[in-house]
Structure formats: C-alpha cells, structure tokens
Amino acid sequence: MKKQFLTVEADQHHIKLISTGEWMLNAVRQIEIELLKVPCDKKIIWDLSGVNDFDSAGVLLFIEHLERFQKETDIEVIGYSDNQKDMYDLLNKNLPQIEVPAKKSYLEKLGRNAFEAYNDLKSFTTFIGHLFYAMFHTFIHPKDIRFKETVYHIHQSGFNAVIIIALTSFLVGMVISYQGAVQLAKFGADIFIVDTVAISITRELGPMITAIVIAGRSGSAYTAEIGAMKITEEIAAMRTMGFDPYTFLVLPRVFALMISLPLLIFFADIIGILGGMVASSIQLGISPTLFIERVYEVLEVKHYLLGMMKGPVFAFLIASIGCFRGFQVAHNTESIGLQTTASVVNSIFLVIAFDALFSVIFTELGL
Structure with a gap:
C-alpha cells in the first residue's frame, strides 16, 4: 500500500x-x-x-x-x-547561496574583454622579458645550451613537418598558376605566369603559408606539452629543484623553430614553384624547360632573401606564443584546449600582421 x-x-x-x-x-x-x-x-x-x-x-x-x-x-x-x-x-x-548572474550589458562585456586583453598583454610582456634574460644568460654561458633537446625539437618541428609543408606548398603553387593563367591568357601574356608564381611564392606566400602550418602544428604542440607539464606540477618541481623553466623548456623550442622554419620556407619555395610549373604545363602548355629559364630571368635573389628574412621572426613569434600559452594553462584539462586554441589563433594573427608590416617596410624601402 x-x-x-x-x-x-x-x-x-x-x-x-x-x-x-x-x-x-x-x-x-x-x-x-x-x-x-x-x-x-x-x-x-x-x-x-x-x-x-x-x-x-x-x-x-x-x-x-x-x-x-x-x-x-x-x-x-x-x-x-x-x-x-x-x-x-x-x-x-x-546551504550555498546560488546567485543568478545578471545579464551583462554590451559595455560591460567590452570592458571585461579589454581588461582580459590587457592582462594577457602584460603577462606576455613579462614572459618575453624572462625569455630574453634566459637568452642573454645562455649566450654568456654557452655550456647551458641544451643541444640534444634543440636537435630533438628541430626533428619534431621541422623534419616531421616536411610532408604537410610540401603538400600545402605544391597545392598553393598550382592554385596560383591555374587562377593566374585564366586571366593572363586573355591578354596573350601566358609567360608572365612564371613571374607571378616565382615572385609571389618566394617573397610572400611561401613564408606565410609555412608559418601558418607550423603555428597550427608545432605551436599548438608546444602549448599542449608545457600545459600538461604544468597540470602535473612538473614545472613547479623544476623550480623547486633550482632549474629555470625558460632555459630548459622554452629556449630549446625557440631555437629549434628559428633554425627549422627558414629551412622549411626554402623547401616550400621550391615545391611551390614546382606546383606552379606543373599547372602551367597543363593549363598553358609552358614546358618545364621554358618555365625554369624564365625563373632564372625574373626571380632576383632579393626576392628569395626578403622571404627568408621573415622566417626567424615568424619562428620566434610562433614558439614564444606557444610556450607562453602553455604557461597560462590552469590546473584543469579544459584549460589545455582553450589555451591551445588561443595559441593557434594568436600565432596566425601575428604572422599575418607581421607579414603585412614587412610588406609595408619593404615597399617603403623600394625593395
């Protein structure tokens, strides 16, 4: 009942x-x-x-x-x-008092986002200060350079990324050639597709595409690795034992990427021009021999050097942001995903912004 x-x-x-x-x-x-x-x-x-x-x-x-x-x-x-x-x-x-959050106004959201951006900028400035101090200390005491770890990260960030860089660069070269060929054919200027592909790849697209791919691949990996170490308190243990995390964790990754990214850009330039050559042969009937001869005529060394100059700068930005976001991870697994996403977004934004800055500077200098 x-x-x-x-x-x-x-x-x-x-x-x-x-x-x-x-x-x-x-x-x-x-x-x-x-x-x-x-x-x-x-x-x-x-x-x-x-x-x-x-x-x-x-x-x-x-x-x-x-x-x-x-x-x-x-x-x-x-x-x-x-x-x-x-x-x-x-x-x-x-009993816990549960307060229903009041609906935030647009100005309040804007102010909160601006305050968070300011705190991020302040933290990143502090991080860069520690990083430059660690670099200065390492240059004074070269015996503290961790060559084994640097070589390991060159292999992880550089050599293991060759395939994806090659595929991306080849497709970008083909796309530029195909799209340019349609327009140039209307004016009977087919041969100028070589100029378009060679100069745009070596000067702009090769470095930028390579940096964006590495930001998504290696920069995010740096954030996840250091973030996991922070959650498991390995970084706190390192500090307790007197080891500097910047010297042991950040510098090998920064040095590795600054070495490997210019090499990847060189490789991307070659594969990108190869993709353009294949597409030109298919679309316009330009033979590989004629394509290469035209490349020798129009591609000045300065275009290649200007593109390569961007490599170490992009590498420093990607590696430093990736490591910085790793140190920002809180003591929960959700934070790793959030900071990894932020790392990729910040790196890609700064790569594009600095690429635009380089373009303005080079143009003003007449290069």
Whole structure:
C-alpha cells in the first residue's frame, strides 16, 4: 500500500498541509510530487506535527518548498519539534547561496574583454622579458645550451613537418598558376605566369603559408606539452629543484623553430614553384624547360632573401606564443584546449600582421 506523506485540506480562507510519516531519503521523490501539486492561491498553514522521523534529505526538501511557497503566497509553519528546528537551522545556515548572474550589458562585456586583453598583454610582456634574460644568460654561458633537446625539437618541428609543408606548398603553387593563367591568357601574356608564381611564392606566400602550418602544428604542440607539464606540477618541481623553466623548456623550442622554419620556407619555395610549373604545363602548355629559364630571368635573389628574412621572426613569434600559452594553462584539462586554441589563433594573427608590416617596410624601402 502506498504511504501517505502529505494531506491537503482547503477551505475558503486558507490551505492546510499536514505532513505525516517518515520524511527520509527513500521517500523524497514521492513527497516532492505531492508538494508540487499544492496550489498557491491562498494562505498556507503547514503542520509538521505528524512527521515521525526525518533526515537531512527530508529537511532539505522542506526548505526548498518552503522558499517556493514564501515567494508565491503567505505561509505559516506549525507543529515542528526542536529536533526539526535544529536540523532546519543547521542546513539552512550552510546551504550555498546560488546567485543568478545578471545579464551583462554590451559595455560591460567590452570592458571585461579589454581588461582580459590587457592582462594577457602584460603577462606576455613579462614572459618575453624572462625569455630574453634566459637568452642573454645562455649566450654568456654557452655550456647551458641544451643541444640534444634543440636537435630533438628541430626533428619534431621541422623534419616531421616536411610532408604537410610540401603538400600545402605544391597545392598553393598550382592554385596560383591555374587562377593566374585564366586571366593572363586573355591578354596573350601566358609567360608572365612564371613571374607571378616565382615572385609571389618566394617573397610572400611561401613564408606565410609555412608559418601558418607550423603555428597550427608545432605551436599548438608546444602549448599542449608545457600545459600538461604544468597540470602535473612538473614545472613547479623544476623550480623547486633550482632549474629555470625558460632555459630548459622554452629556449630549446625557440631555437629549434628559428633554425627549422627558414629551412622549411626554402623547401616550400621550391615545391611551390614546382606546383606552379606543373599547372602551367597543363593549363598553358609552358614546358618545364621554358618555365625554369624564365625563373632564372625574373626571380632576383632579393626576392628569395626578403622571404627568408621573415622566417626567424615568424619562428620566434610562433614558439614564444606557444610556450607562453602553455604557461597560462590552469590546473584543469579544459584549460589545455582553450589555451591551445588561443595559441593557434594568436600565432596566425601575428604572422599575418607581421607579414603585412614587412610588406609595408619593404615597399617603403623600394625593395
């Protein structure tokens, strides 16, 4: 037989709730269903004298619905025992107060985002200061350079990225050649597709595409690796033992990327021009021999050097941001994903921004 825990008596002026039985954990669901059926259109008198026994779950249920009734109508509680009152006072005093966040205005969101950006910039400036100090110390004491780790990261960041760089550069070269050929063919200037491909790849697209791919591949890996070390408190242990994390973790990655990225850009230039040559042969019928001869005529060494100059700068930006975001990881796994995403976004943005800056400077200098 189903137990009765709540009786409702209604008259013209008020509703009387009579609680009975044992308000224990195993009966909470049934009691809640009965309480939810109680109307709140009149004053409520809640009689607890019939409750034989109770536990914290029963008292918490009483507190929850008492607050609900108080918001909707007048309520009077009678018949409670001293034990019930003591339990109510204890639990009600220690209940966490959940505050519903107020809806933020546009200006408040803008101000909060600006403040977070300012804190990020301040933290990054501090990080760069530590990094330059570690570099200066390493140059004074070359024996502290970790050659083994640097070579390892050159292999991870450079050699292992050759295939994806080759595929990306080849396709970019083909796309430029195909798109340019359609327009140049209209004017009978087919041969100038060689100029377009060779100069654009070596001067702009080769360095930028390579840097963007490395930012997504190696920069994110740096963030995840250092972030995992921070969560497992390996970095804190290093500091406790007197090892500088910048010298042991950051510098090998920065040096490795500054060495490997220019080599990857050189490789990307060759493969990109090769892709353009293949597309030109298919689309315009320009033979590889004629293509290469035209490359010798139009591709000056300065275009290649200007593109290569960007490599160490892009590498420093990608490696430093990747490591910085790794140090920003909080002590939870969700933070690794957030900081890795931020690392890729920040790196790609700065690569494009600095590429635009280089273009303006080179143009002003007449290069």
